[in-house]
Amino acid sequence: MNERPAALGHPYDDLEQQRDAATMGMWLFLATEVLFFGALFVGYTVYRIAYPQGFSEASRHLDATLGAVNTGLLLTSSFFMALAVWAAGRRRRRLVLLFLLLTMFLGLGFLGIKGFEWYQEFRQNLVPLPGLTFEAGGDFPQQSELFFNFYFIMTGLHAVHLLIGVLLVGFFAVLVWRRTRIGEAFIMQLELLGLYWHFVDVVWIFLFPLLYLLGGT
Amino acid sequence: MTSVTTTSQGQERHYLNAGYSIRSWLLTTDHKRIAILYLLTITFFFFVGGAMATLFRLELLTPAADLVSADTYNRLFSMHGVIMVWFFLVPAIPATLGNFLVPLMVGASDMAFPRLNLASWYIFLLGGLFTLTMMIVGGVDTGWTFYTPYSTAFSNSAVILAIVGVFIAGFSSIFTGINIIVTVHKLRAPGLTWFRLPLFIWANYATSVIMVLATPILAITLVLVAVERLLGIGIFDPALGGDPLLFQHLFWFYSHPAVYIMILPGMGVVSEMIAAFARRPVFGYKFVALSSVAIAVVGFLVWGHHMFVSGQSIYAGMVFSFLSFLVAIPSAIKVFNWTASLHGGSIALDTPMLYALGFIGLFTMGGLTGLYLASLAVDVHVHDTYFIVAHFHYIMVGGMVMAYIGGLHYWWPKFTGRLYPEWWGRISAILIFFGFNLTFFPQFILGYQGMPRRYHVYAPEFQVLNVMSTAGASILAVGYIFPIFYLLWSLRRGERAGPNPWRATGLEWQTASPPPPHNFERQPVVSGQPYDYDAVATEESLRDE
Numbered sequence: 001m002n003e004r005p006a007a008l009g010h011p012y013d014d015l016e017q018q019r020d021a022a023t024m025g026m027w028l029f030l031a032t033e034v035l036f037f038g039a040l041f042v043g044y045t046v047y048r049i050a051y052p053q054g055f056s057e058a059s060r061h062l063d064a065t066l067g068a069v070n071t072g073l074l075l076t077s078s079f080f081m082a083l084a085v086w087a088a089g090r091r092r093r094r095l096v097l098l099f100l101l102l103t104m105f106l107g108l109g110f111l112g113i114k115g116f117e118w119y120q121e122f123r124q125n126l127v128p129l130p131g132l133t134f135e136a137g138g139d140f141p142q143q144s145e146l147f148f149n150f151y152f153i154m155t156g157l158h159a160v161h162l163l164i165g166v167l168l169v170g171f172f173a174v175l176v177w178r179r180t181r182i183g184e185a186f187i188m189q190l191e192l193l194g195l196y197w198h199f200v201d202v203v204w205i206f207l208f209p210l211l212y213l214l215g216g217t
Numbered sequence: 218m219t220s221v222t223t224t225s226q227g228q229e230r231h232y233l234n235a236g237y238s239i240r241s242w243l244l245t246t247d248h249k250r251i252a253i254l255y256l257l258t259i260t261f262f263f264f265v266g267g268a269m270a271t272l273f274r275l276e277l278l279t280p281a282a283d284l285v286s287a288d289t290y291n292r293l294f295s296m297h298g299v300i301m302v303w304f305f306l307v308p309a310i311p312a313t314l315g316n317f318l319v320p321l322m323v324g325a326s327d328m329a330f331p332r333l334n335l336a337s338w339y340i341f342l343l344g345g346l347f348t349l350t351m352m353i354v355g356g357v358d359t360g361w362t363f364y365t366p367y368s369t370a371f372s373n374s375a376v377i378l379a380i381v382g383v384f385i386a387g388f389s390s391i392f393t394g395i396n397i398i399v400t401v402h403k404l405r406a407p408g409l410t411w412f413r414l415p416l417f418i419w420a421n422y423a424t425s426v427i428m429v430l431a432t433p434i435l436a437i438t439l440v441l442v443a444v445e446r447l448l449g450i451g452i453f454d455p456a457l458g459g460d461p462l463l464f465q466h467l468f469w470f471y472s473h474p475a476v477y478i479m480i481l482p483g484m485g486v487v488s489e490m491i492a493a494f495a496r497r498p499v500f501g502y503k504f505v506a507l508s509s510v511a512i513a514v515v516g517f518l519v520w521g522h523h524m525f526v527s528g529q530s531i532y533a534g535m536v537f538s539f540l541s542f543l544v545a546i547p548s549a550i551k552v553f554n555w556t557a558s559l560h561g562g563s564i565a566l567d568t569p570m571l572y573a574l575g576f577i578g579l580f581t582m583g584g585l586t587g588l589y590l591a592s593l594a595v596d597v598h599v600h601d602t603y604f605i606v607a608h609f610h611y612i613m614v615g616g617m618v619m620a621y622i623g624g625l626h627y628w629w630p631k632f633t634g635r636l637y638p639e640w641w642g643r644i645s646a647i648l649i650f651f652g653f654n655l656t657f658f659p660q661f662i663l664g665y666q667g668m669p670r671r672y673h674v675y676a677p678e679f680q681v682l683n684v685m686s687t688a689g690a691s692i693l694a695v696g697y698i699f700p701i702f703y704l705l706w707s708l709r710r711g712e713r714a715g716p717n718p719w720r721a722t723g724l725e726w727q728t729a730s731p732p733p734p735h736n737f738e739r740q741p742v743v744s745g746q747p748y749d750y751d752a753v754a755t756e757e758s759l760r761d762e
Contacts (some may be wrong), residue, residue, distance in 0.1 A: 010246070010328040011320070011404060021329045021403040028395045028429055036433035039467050043441075043452060046463060054458075102647045122521070130449045142457045153441070 007185035019188050024165040026192045030199050037157070038204055044210065046149045054143025058136055059215035061126055066117055071111050071204065077106035078201045085194045088187045093176060100173040104199070114159055127152070148157040151211055158207060161200045168193055231731040233632070246331035247621055252317035254338050258345065259305050259313065266300035267697065274690040280677045290673035291358040292374060297381055298361025302343055303386050304729050306613055307475065309621045311428070312393050314628060314744035315421045317396055321725035322415050324743065325404025326735040329399035331377070337392035344386030351378035360671070365453040365464040368533025369445040376446060377640060387432045394428030397421055406724065408743035412506070413749050415723050416719030417420030419506040419516045423513040427474045435471035438464065465527055469520035477516040480612055483620030484551055485607025487573045490627050491555050493721040495562030495572035498748040501554040508583060510546035515544050525596045534593055563707060568642030572623025575650045579615025584607055586661065604664025606655045615653055622700065624647070629704065630718045634730045641703040648696035652668045720757070722748055
């Protein structure tokens, strides 16, 4: 009987089977995530069609420039994530560490800007929470509130997903830093983390135009 | 490898005697042990939910309110629904029989992700703890459907705890679903092609697809309800221009497919039992297999039939009505094929077969009355009456619970290595069948005569049928309690089963009972069609000569 590789887990016969199964499991998980966000997109779209003026009025309160900068940050972070996976495949430990750190910092930068935006909206009385006044102004204040309800839930859930991603990337960076070499299991896990990171990025690609660019000029 | 197959006492080593410590159970990643953990948990919830049903069936014995107040009654039926749907029916077959049998039937040594499998049980347990806390602090009164704006703005019950419990439990079904799908795709034994898979696998596979694709919608919808109730961030709030109907769309987009989560695995169990006890291959195997997939797909497109009277567009209603009728086709394919499989078979009326035959009859009743409800005009008349209560209990209890208990008997020898006492098994199967019909058939008539559901008082002319229903429920309760005793008894006193007491086909019968920790001593290889009972018969007759 051949020696089992260290990276090979219990129900599997070989590494390729294990890798296929893990990848498929991750895609299925991402499918659940798509539907999780999908319901929000559907709800948003229903109201967007029902209340076009109120939604575009409310959308103009958002800072499209900051949103665009954040889009750039996330897209770049995905690029570095892909590079980290590439470097891991070639066992370039230091490069992997560098790319993971860059990915993490760009993610943190996104969260910082997002937090700043939320703070701005808090200052402008645009946070529809009990105990706070909500003053969107305009002709459709209630529909604007509906917009901001979606805005905070959708960007909030996205930020939670990104925060989890940042923590995981940080954890992987620590692993790379402490280990002397990159094993098969690590490469597979990093690929899966990459899939998750790209997914979170893609969600934002849809959120940005829907929320920020709706108001027009 | 022979050194590990026996314990120090010289017994054969199997998954039950592989370790006796509590730790060896609570930290196990063996799918068979996790199945047992699930089995114990859902049995507990089944009797909790059953206790609530007992209370409100007693209340309904007389037209007046004499046992519980209106408010308590609302909480009882709501918690009955929440517990039975999410803490019994949804996990019933996939997480117990499915967990145990899927790797065995595909010839794998475990589920694809054993640790995820264990995590799913802990998550289920956590959701269950929230639900029990909810019950202790006073319960929930929204019905199992949590309709807004009642659940967000008006209810004074523990809605948040209930929602958190269901939300958390949802992840356990997603994890089970992912595990089953990946196991079936990636861990099949050599030679086990898709059309050689047992129909139980097809059914659980289709169920898993629904669990993975529908449950997230429930999760986000419940998050939105919780946010609206706790923080006033309204998504469905009419005061802001929000639409409560949107909630119903999202809720039923999960919950209608969830109905198929609660019946498809039962169909898989019945297919196995019919073949084994009629000693014949399942007639139209491919049609039965693909009809599971068809039900899963079409099941995603019919949610609007729950909203015929909610103010939905009449044109949407017509489309949903038509699509709902379509579901009858794959369902009928199954029923006709099972019946055809019986034709010319040498039928043995053992306990599992009694349950399987009961399932076919009761599911047919439930399915056909579903067509009444899918017809727009009839639905207006019977909507929110006992007719619908009877309809879905024929599917859920007459169908799924019968299949589940039948399956539990059929695979009990595989689970435990012991046979259950056959005579007691038959008695309780018959009690359950008659008790069930006496409980729920009168409700069809009550509903058709116009008795609305969800009220704790009713007009005096409905009393006779309600007394029949309550009498039936008490017979049903006895039928459900019997197996607890004789199955536990069989653990020590039951006759030893041997690997294959039913002389059935399928890989799960080709290993020891109970199976060794890694299921098979050597990797099984499949070379023929499933349910090849003709070959079994030939082999047996040759051996007899």
